[in-house]
Amino acid sequence: MAGQQAPAKNALTLMRKRALPYDGMAARKHIGRRDPVMRGIVKACGPYELEIRGQPYEALLRSILYQQLAGAAAGAIERRLLALFGDRIPTPQQLAELPDEQFRGAGVSRQKMGYMRSLGDEYASGRLNDAAIRRADDEGMIEMVTRVKGVGRWTADMVLLFCLGRPDVLPVGDLGVRVGMKLAYGLDDLPKPPEMEAIAEPWRPFRSVGTWYMWRRGEIVTL
DSSP, rough: OOOOOOOOOOHHHHHHOOOSOHHHHHHHHHHHHHOHHHHHHHHHHOOOOOEEESSSHHHHHHHHHHHOHHHHHHHHHHHHHHHTTTTSSOHHHHHHHHHHHHHHTTTTOHHHHHHHHHHHHHHTSSSSSSHHHHSOOOOHHHOOOTTSSTTOOOHHHHHHHTTTTTSSSTTTTTTHHHHHHHHHHSSSOOHHHHHHHHHHHGGGGGHHHHHHHHHHHHHEEEE
């Protein structure tokens, strides 16, 4: 439209959307059959709409950037960082070699600068690569990516879910999933990992689907 400003680019808009590597409808039906509580949540929340985007390197870079920041602040830093590379996602080599002053000028903290350099170094050296991450099983992938400074289990779980599209991921460290379980199952307190594992056992091998519905359950209550 004439005179309308183009939407600001960020890494998410540059990351290509891909189809789920499993049948989401069949997975949704499976968890509904296995868990009566989930059956009601699926009915209330509607279709399963988890979106898969990008490649592991891109997803890890964006996850590091967004750690412990509000979405608007992280988005502004992200746009300034991408602008240094012509509104493109930097290559690992570019990331590893970016001078401190340019990181700081984009608003990247010293700590995250170190994390991003660690990611760039791991990829530029060949110790880590997207193909190996995609081939690895879930636990192997987590072991690989958590070698990067600043990448913990929660970040690895998010990459498994939203980038690799793995069907059986349960991020026990995620507050939104814990809140969803507390509400859905009438718990007195936020569940700890062993209780979460027990609740989600009937969802196997589609715990990713149950995870998404736990997020939606919490959102519906807070809307």
